[in-house]
Amino acid sequence: MDTTHVSNDKDTQILSHAIRLAIPNKGRIAEPIRDLIEKSGLGIVENSDRSLIVKTRDPHVEILYARPIDIPEYVATGVADLGITGHDMVVERGSEIIELLNLGFGRATVVLAVPEKSTYKTVTDLEGKRVSTEFPAITRKYFKKNGVKPIIVPVGGACEATPHLGISDAIVDLSSSGTTLRQNRLEVIDKVLETSTFLIGNKQSCLSKKEKIDEVHLALESVINARGKCYLMMNVERSGLDQIKDIIPGLSGPTVMEVASRPDMVAVHVVVDAEKVYQLINKVKQAGARDILVMSIERLIH
Ligand SMILES: Nc1ncnc2c1ncn2[C@@H]1O[C@H](COP(=O)(O)OP(=O)(O)OP(=O)(O)O)[C@@H](O)[C@H]1O
Ligand SMILES: O=P(O)(O)OC[C@H]1O[C@H](OP(=O)(O)OP(=O)(O)O)[C@H](O)[C@@H]1O
Ligand SMILES: [Mg+2]
Known part of the structure; x- marks a missing residue:
C-alpha cells in the first residue's frame, strides 16, 4: 500500500507501517465483519460521503470497502495489506495470500x-x-x-x-x-x-509491516476467543474449595482470591464455555457456592 496519502497528517508521521484492511461492502458476511471490527476496539470511523476508503480509530489502519470476490486479489497485489473474506473467494481467485486467522463465521x-x-x-x-x-x-x-x-x-x-x-x-x-x-x-x-471467513494477509506486508499486522490480528483474535465464553464469579467456603475445583473446568484453572473480612471464604473466578454455564451454576450452588455472578466477556487474549 502507498502510505504517502496520509503523509501530511502530523499524527501519522511514522507511517511506514500503516496498513489498509479490505472488507466486504455488502453481502452476508459484511455485517458480522463490521461487528467484529467494532468489538475489537479498532472501530470504523464512518464519514458521510460513503467513500470506499474510511478511517479507523487507529490512525495507522484504514478500511477499504470492496466486493468479497475482489478482496483476495487486492490483498495479493498489495492494494490492501490485509483483507477479510471467505475461503471460497480465495480459492476461486487462486490468489497468493496468507490465511492468517479463521474467524469462524460465514460457514x-x-x-x-x-x-x-x-x-x-x-x-x-x-x-x-x-x-x-x-x-x-x-x-x-x-x-x-x-x-x-x-x-x-x-x-x-x-x-x-x-x-x-x-x-x-x-x-x-x-x-x-x-x-x-x-x-x-x-x-x-x-x-x-x-x-468460512478468514483474515488474509499480503505476503510482503506480513514481513515488512509485521508489528502492525500482528496488532490487528491479536485484536480480532481476542474477540473470536471470547465468543461463547463467560466469566463466572462466586464465593465459596474455603473448606469446600476442592469440590468446586472438581466441578469447574477453568481456562487455566480457576483464580482463587481471599475475601476481605471473611477468612473462611474465598472468591473463585473462572472463564467457562457459555453453553456449560446453565449446568455449572446449579452444580456449584449445590456444592455450597454463593453470590454467583455470570458475566459476558468482550475480548480474551491468551
Ligand atoms: N448461505 C451462506 N452461509 C454462509 N456463508 C455464506 C453464505 N452465502 C455466502 N456466504 C459467504 O459470504 C461470502 C460473501 O458472499 P456473498 O454471497 O455474501 O457475497 P456476494 O455474493 O458478493 O453478495 P450478494 O450475494 O449479496 O450479491 C462468501 O465467502 C461466502 O462463502
Ligand atoms: O443453504 P442456505 O442457508 O439456503 O444458503 C445458501 C444460499 O446463500 C447464498 O446465496 P446469497 O444469499 O448470497 O445469494 P446469491 O446466490 O445471489 O449470492 C448461496 O449462494 C446460496 O444461494
Ligand atoms: Mg451471494
Whole structure:
C-alpha cells in the first residue's frame, strides 16, 4: 500500500507501517465483519460521503470497502495489506495470500447438487453435462480432479434456479442451512469445498509491516476467543474449595482470591464455555457456592 496519502497528517508521521484492511461492502458476511471490527476496539470511523476508503480509530489502519470476490486479489497485489473474506473467494481467485486467522463465521459448503428427480447420482454421471456455478475456477478444478469433463455455465447468482430453467443439469453452489437447495428441489451428490471467513494477509506486508499486522490480528483474535465464553464469579467456603475445583473446568484453572473480612471464604473466578454455564451454576450452588455472578466477556487474549 502507498502510505504517502496520509503523509501530511502530523499524527501519522511514522507511517511506514500503516496498513489498509479490505472488507466486504455488502453481502452476508459484511455485517458480522463490521461487528467484529467494532468489538475489537479498532472501530470504523464512518464519514458521510460513503467513500470506499474510511478511517479507523487507529490512525495507522484504514478500511477499504470492496466486493468479497475482489478482496483476495487486492490483498495479493498489495492494494490492501490485509483483507477479510471467505475461503471460497480465495480459492476461486487462486490468489497468493496468507490465511492468517479463521474467524469462524460465514460457514458454508460448496456442493454439487442435482434436481431431486435427476438420474445423475455421482460426479461421473456429469460427463458432457451442463453445470452452472458462481465458482467456475473451483468447479473446473473439482471436475478435473475427478477426471470428468462437464460444460461449465458461469452465472452471477440465483444458481439454484438454473436446472429448472433448463440452463443446467447440475449446479455447484454454496449451501449452509440447506434451505435454498430444498426450496429448489435440489439434492447434494457431493461436497466440493468447506468455507468460512478468514483474515488474509499480503505476503510482503506480513514481513515488512509485521508489528502492525500482528496488532490487528491479536485484536480480532481476542474477540473470536471470547465468543461463547463467560466469566463466572462466586464465593465459596474455603473448606469446600476442592469440590468446586472438581466441578469447574477453568481456562487455566480457576483464580482463587481471599475475601476481605471473611477468612473462611474465598472468591473463585473462572472463564467457562457459555453453553456449560446453565449446568455449572446449579452444580456449584449445590456444592455450597454463593453470590454467583455470570458475566459476558468482550475480548480474551491468551
Ligand atoms: N448461505 C451462506 N452461509 C454462509 N456463508 C455464506 C453464505 N452465502 C455466502 N456466504 C459467504 O459470504 C461470502 C460473501 O458472499 P456473498 O454471497 O455474501 O457475497 P456476494 O455474493 O458478493 O453478495 P450478494 O450475494 O449479496 O450479491 C462468501 O465467502 C461466502 O462463502
Ligand atoms: O443453504 P442456505 O442457508 O439456503 O444458503 C445458501 C444460499 O446463500 C447464498 O446465496 P446469497 O444469499 O448470497 O445469494 P446469491 O446466490 O445471489 O449470492 C448461496 O449462494 C446460496 O444461494
Ligand atoms: Mg451471494
